[in-house]
Amino acid sequence: xxxxxxxxxxxxxxxxxxxxxxxxxxxxxxxxxxxxxxxxxxxxxxxxxxxxxxxxxxxxxxxxxxxxxxxxxxxxxxxxxxxxxxxxxxxxxxxxxxxxxxxxxxxxxxxxxxxxxxxxxxxxxxxxxxxxxxxxxxxxxxxxxxxxxxxxxxxxxxxxxxxxxxxxxxxxxxxxxxxxxxxxxxxxxxxxxxxxxxxxxxxxxxxxxxxxxxxxxxxxxxxxxxxxxxxxxxxxxxxxxxxxxxxxxxxxxxxxxxxxxxxxxxxxxxxxxxxxxxxxxxxxxxxxx
Amino acid sequence: xxxxxxxxxxxxxxxxxxxxxxxxxxxxxxxxxxxxxxxxxxxxxxxxxxxxxxxxxxxxxxxxxxxxxxxxxxxxxxxxxxxxxxxxxxxxxxxxxxxxxxxxxxxxxxxxxxxxxxxxxxxxxxxxxxxxxxxxxxxxxxxxxxxxxxxxxxxxxxxxxxxxxxxxxxxxxxxxxxxxxxxxxxxxxxxxxxxxxxxxxxxxxxxxxxxxxxxxxxxxxxxxxxxxxxxxxxxxxxxxxxxxxxxxxxxxxxxxxxxxxxxxxxxxxxxxxxxxxxxxxxxxxxxxxxxxxxxxxxxxxxxxxxx
Numbered sequence: 001x002x003x004x005x006x007x008x009x010x011x012x013x014x015x016x017x018x019x020x021x022x023x024x025x026x027x028x029x030x031x032x033x034x035x036x037x038x039x040x041x042x043x044x045x046x047x048x049x050x051x052x053x054x055x056x057x058x059x060x061x062x063x064x065x066x067x068x069x070x071x072x073x074x075x076x077x078x079x080x081x082x083x084x085x086x087x088x089x090x091x092x093x094x095x096x097x098x099x100x101x102x103x104x105x106x107x108x109x110x111x112x113x114x115x116x117x118x119x120x121x122x123x124x125x126x127x128x129x130x131x132x133x134x135x136x137x138x139x140x141x142x143x144x145x146x147x148x149x150x151x152x153x154x155x156x157x158x159x160x161x162x163x164x165x166x167x168x169x170x171x172x173x174x175x176x177x178x179x180x181x182x183x184x185x186x187x188x189x190x191x192x193x194x195x196x197x198x199x200x201x202x203x204x205x206x207x208x209x210x211x212x213x214x215x216x217x218x219x220x221x222x223x224x225x226x227x228x229x230x231x232x233x234x235x236x237x238x239x240x241x242x243x244x245x246x247x248x249x250x251x252x253x254x255x256x257x258x259x260x261x262x263x264x265x266x267x268x269x270x271x272x273x274x275x276x277x278x279x280x281x282x283x284x285x286x287x288x289x
Numbered sequence: 290x291x292x293x294x295x296x297x298x299x300x301x302x303x304x305x306x307x308x309x310x311x312x313x314x315x316x317x318x319x320x321x322x323x324x325x326x327x328x329x330x331x332x333x334x335x336x337x338x339x340x341x342x343x344x345x346x347x348x349x350x351x352x353x354x355x356x357x358x359x360x361x362x363x364x365x366x367x368x369x370x371x372x373x374x375x376x377x378x379x380x381x382x383x384x385x386x387x388x389x390x391x392x393x394x395x396x397x398x399x400x401x402x403x404x405x406x407x408x409x410x411x412x413x414x415x416x417x418x419x420x421x422x423x424x425x426x427x428x429x430x431x432x433x434x435x436x437x438x439x440x441x442x443x444x445x446x447x448x449x450x451x452x453x454x455x456x457x458x459x460x461x462x463x464x465x466x467x468x469x470x471x472x473x474x475x476x477x478x479x480x481x482x483x484x485x486x487x488x489x490x491x492x493x494x495x496x497x498x499x500x501x502x503x504x505x506x507x508x509x510x511x512x513x514x515x516x517x518x519x520x521x522x523x524x525x526x527x528x529x530x531x532x533x534x535x536x537x538x539x540x541x542x543x544x545x546x547x548x549x550x551x552x553x554x555x556x557x558x559x560x561x562x563x564x565x566x567x568x569x570x571x572x573x574x575x576x577x578x579x580x581x582x583x584x585x586x587x588x589x590x591x592x593x594x595x596x
Contacts, residue, residue, distance in 0.1 A: 018484060021487065024486040025485075027387055028388070031385070031387020032392060034388075035457070045426055046422065095306055096303075097302075098302065099303060102299070110307070115307075117576060118310045120514075120575060120576075121514070122514025122542050122575055124514070125313065126313065129317060133316050153309050157306050189295070216415070216417040243417045247417050247521055250521070262421070265417070273410065280406050
């Protein structure tokens with residue numbers, strides 16, 4: 001551009017540089033397209049084939065081979081997620097409180113490092129650990145308790161770090177004001193700091209919920225599979241879950257099984273994407289507002 | 290110093306995280322102990338994974354009961370893991386770099402958040418949904434267009450799915466770093482007559498290189514441990530080393546996930562112990578890679594601040 005503006009002929013070197021740049025940008029643009037296109041294709045394929053498999057009996061019948069619905073799997077995923085959250089939220093938020101408020105020392109750094117290590121550990125390893133300890137060691141058998149505890153181990157470090165980040169956003173002057181009014185540690189946290197950081201903590205909990213709905217690997221060795229709904233027992237009773245339907249039914253030869261797999265995938269993807277998009281849009285609105 | 294019950298309580302809660310990590314490592318070591326004694330170092334170098342005769346009487350080797358003829362070698366899975374992750378990185382790095390550079394420099398700031406959110410969303414799609422898409426879309430494509438024998442399952446399919454899954458990690462890291470390059474550095478380069486692309490390639494990229502490498506290593510850690518998507522599209526190769534892009538493979542993680550039935554069938558439990566030993570190997574690999582990523586990224590921040 002600059003060369004033509006001066007009305008001077010471009011040298012060969014200039015031309016080569018401009019062409020190289022042009023090609024570089026085109027390649028970068030292709031890169032972006034190739035990164036985003038598969039996501040759009042995944043959403044389109046799963047939504048299309050999942051929606052065309054939709055019918056009311058998905059939500060009213062248990063999975064009994066290709067002809068059934070998804071009732072037991074939906075119920076199982078809900079139960080595993082709810083109980084995992086019941087275990088993990090108090091632990092994760094409590095750990096996050098310690099890391100943020102009292103963790104500016106060697107011990108805090110060590111816990112942070114271990115927490116990140118646990119987050120980076122492949123989930124199948126956590127599932128296998130639970131299989132050894134809970135299923136074989138404690139003799140629980142495939143069960144809701146084993147599945148929920150495994151998912152809880154998976155999401156606690158995640159919750160802890162997000163809670164820590166959220167609490168760090170609360171200005172210190174608020175803590176000092178509360179202490180100056182004579183509040184104790186617990187009152188400062190529960191009445192001042194946590195309420196001020198509640199949206200951040202809630203965000204973390206929602207993202208953890210999305211993770212637990214979409215997980216498969218840690219459940220293979222802990223939840224097992226059941227063709228029936230939950231009978232109220234926490235141990236010695238396998239549970240069904242949605243992601244199991246996805247990875248096993250797609251390997252069946254018949255179209256009806258495939259339809260069930262896509263319907264299950266659509267439900268899982270809907271929950272995960274809805275939570276993640278919702279959280280991101282809310283965060284952005286708050287940042288700009 | 291007064292006793293502060295609330296602080297002690299939250300300290301106790303936070304100590305549960307290291308406790309869980311230590312428990313995972315400890316129980317994997319304890320449980321796989323007999324398998325380690327039985328397997329020795331051959332574990333890592335042998336190709337053959339054979340559960341032995343599960344219905345015959347077990348034999349005693351080195352004081353340990355094992356099914357007759359059992360042999361546990363995981364070289365195939367180690368090679369499968371390393372090969373699929375390496376190819377995935379080779380595919381993902383150029384794509385992610387192109388995407389991040391295009392997002393940072395060409396896409397107008399008004400629509401950049403939408404596109405960068407799309408890139409981030411790829412990272413949250415559950416692994417099993419990637420696997421499903423792989424089976425429904427990618428495998429038929431590879432089978433009919435690329436594979437010489439019409440079979441789409443194998444190393445290439447696993448690598449492509451892995452690449453798609455880790456691209457957003459690299460792209461997001463690089464995009465964040467590129468957005469933080471100081472205005473002065475860019476403008477100096479422009480003032481020297483560099484084209485826009487040269488500014489990115491010769492000034493900005495060298496500045497963010499440590500962050501980029503950290504992001505790549507982080508993505509590698511994710512790829513090494515990825516389970517479900519690989520299990521669904523890799524063809525489940527056992528007992529034979531991959532020879533081409535279309536060979537069926539298993540990774541360590543996918544093999545463990547797929548072995549539930551045989552683990553349940555072994556009366557001596559030795560295969561369960563051997564699987565625990567595999568899980569331990571995978572844990573050590575991912576621990577090393579993630580620690581490396583952490584060192585690289587923390588170092589990178591210092592470099593950037595000084596620059």
